[in-house]
Amino acid sequence: MTLVMTNSPTPTRPYSKAHALDLDARDPLAHFRDAFIIADPDTIYLDGNSLGRLPKRTAARVREVVEREWGERLIRGWGEGWFGAPQRIGAKIARLIGADADEVIVSDSTTVNLFKLVIAALHARMGRSKIITDDLNFPTDAYVLQGAVKLAGANYRLEVVHSPDGLSVTAGAFAQAIDADTALVELSHTAFKSGCVYDMRAITEMAHRAGALMLWDLCHSVGAMPLDLHASDVDLAVGCTYKYLNGGPGAPAFLFVRKDLLVETLHATSLQSPILGWFGQKNQFDMVTEYQPAPGLTRFLAGTPAMLSLAAVEPSVDLILEAGIDRLREKSVRQTEYLIALWEELLEPLGVKLNSPRDANCRGSHVSLGHPEGLRIDRALIEEMRVIPDFRFPDNIRLGIAPLYTSYADIFEGITRLRRVLVERLYEKYPTSRPEVT
Numbered sequence: 001m002t003l004v005m006t007n008s009p010t011p012t013r014p015y016s017k018a019h020a021l022d023l024d025a026r027d028p029l030a031h032f033r034d035a036f037i038i039a040d041p042d043t044i045y046l047d048g049n050s051l052g053r054l055p056k057r058t059a060a061r062v063r064e065v066v067e068r069e070w071g072e073r074l075i076r077g078w079g080e081g082w083f084g085a086p087q088r089i090g091a092k093i094a095r096l097i098g099a100d101a102d103e104v105i106v107s108d109s110t111t112v113n114l115f116k117l118v119i120a121a122l123h124a125r126m127g128r129s130k131i132i133t134d135d136l137n138f139p140t141d142a143y144v145l146q147g148a149v150k151l152a153g154a155n156y157r158l159e160v161v162h163s164p165d166g167l168s169v170t171a172g173a174f175a176q177a178i179d180a181d182t183a184l185v186e187l188s189h190t191a192f193k194s195g196c197v198y199d200m201r202a203i204t205e206m207a208h209r210a211g212a213l214m215l216w217d218l219c220h221s222v223g224a225m226p227l228d229l230h231a232s233d234v235d236l237a238v239g240c241t242y243k244y245l246n247g248g249p250g251a252p253a254f255l256f257v258r259k260d261l262l263v264e265t266l267h268a269t270s271l272q273s274p275i276l277g278w279f280g281q282k283n284q285f286d287m288v289t290e291y292q293p294a295p296g297l298t299r300f301l302a303g304t305p306a307m308l309s310l311a312a313v314e315p316s317v318d319l320i321l322e323a324g325i326d327r328l329r330e331k332s333v334r335q336t337e338y339l340i341a342l343w344e345e346l347l348e349p350l351g352v353k354l355n356s357p358r359d360a361n362c363r364g365s366h367v368s369l370g371h372p373e374g375l376r377i378d379r380a381l382i383e384e385m386r387v388i389p390d391f392r393f394p395d396n397i398r399l400g401i402a403p404l405y406t407s408y409a410d411i412f413e414g415i416t417r418l419r420r421v422l423v424e425r426l427y428e429k430y431p432t433s434r435p436e437v438t
């Protein structure tokens with residue numbers, strides 16, 4: 001692989017810091033980095049795929065919500081913008097994923113939203129008893145599916161399609177698994193370990209051909225690449241807001257339901273949430289005790305939104321809309337290519353493997369590097385190299401590129417410091433036991 005070259009009048013050596021700085025100087029999105037709080041410029045943050053950085057405007061917005069809206073306006077806040085926030089912020093996220101404004105709502109966690117949609121889907125496909133997923137899926141997805149199968153009854157089963165290489169699953173393997181008994185196919189669009197991206201349209205079409213519904217987990221895709229749920233005719237989706245959407249730790253997630261699935265017809269029942277809460281009730285403030293679902297997607301709300309966390313999601317979504325999701329994807333591809341070129345030159349000779357796809361079209365915005373000592377290398381990076389990646393069992397050092405604020409210099413520093421950990425065997429002084437959080 002060749003490094004991204006520039007038309008610089010004085011070309012820099014491709015594996016030098018000067019070259020990285022040159023790429024930054026020519027990056028049309030570089031100024032968005034200034035929109036974030038960067039407490040220590042020498043800390044190389046490569047974990048925006050787990051928890052995005054804090055935008056300056058979010059810090060200001062949270063202060064405003066706490067001090068003015070809550071502190072001064074008190075309960076009047078609900079009538080002054082809080083009540084409609086799940087729908088309003090959902091409408092903005094809809095623009096990032098190719099959905100209509102009234103097809104996305106922000107509420108609860110990804111896990112809870114998955115549960116709501118999986119149960120709703122099983123009801124909508126009553127008589128079919130199979131759910132299909134793969135073994136690359138995020139654990140919470142697998143757990144929710146296992147729980148849903150238990151709840152649904154003895155004749156339901158979960159079929160897990162296996163990946164031969166830990167990177168991806170072929171379309172052929174799904175074609176074999178999906179059949180006329182399949183109620184639902186649920187997959188992560190970008191795999192959390194390998195960063196491999198599925199062909200959303202092809203797999204959704206496969207599910208539909210068999211009469212099944214398709215549910216995508218977009219956690220590792222949203223905000224990092226353009227998505228077009230309508231063009232792929234997707235039925236259902238969930239995603240979190242604390243990774244590339246920078247909504248903050250534990251920020252509420254979103255869910256998408258294609259509009260026509262909420263309409264009752266002669267041939268199909270409309271999708272209903274299994275959690276009948278008062279925020280999903282029609283005419284909520286009538287305060288009647290008999291449940292009637294709210295029209296549209298609002299029925300998938302449950303209880304009172306976590307307003308402080310919800311408010312923190314909006315400023316960053318605005319920032320991403322300003323930068324433009326196509327431009328962000330372009331930069332993300334350039335940066336993951338750059339990272340892979342550095343890996344090839346500086347790390348592969350030291351026994352580090354590439355655990356992500358080489359083909360940028362099949363790759364999300366993080367790159368996993370594999371090494372048998374991955375866990376201890378990760379610790380050395382964090383504890384003495386001021387580099388923050390994360391680690392996923394068994395050997396993945398995950399390096400996340402968040403194109404809104406990751407610089408080429410960050411990537412250069414991250415890789416060269418990782419090389420130092422290997423060359424000087426700095427990881428050897430760390431225990432092999434796993435810390436509580438990786």
Ligand SMILES: Cc1ncc(COP(=O)(O)O)c(C=O)c1O
Pocket residue numbers: 109110111112138140141188192217219220240253
């Ligand atoms: C792909 C994927 N799905 C689901 C989750 C869990 O989301 P939550 O903690 O919001 O339930 C994560 C968390 O990292 C994830 O990466």
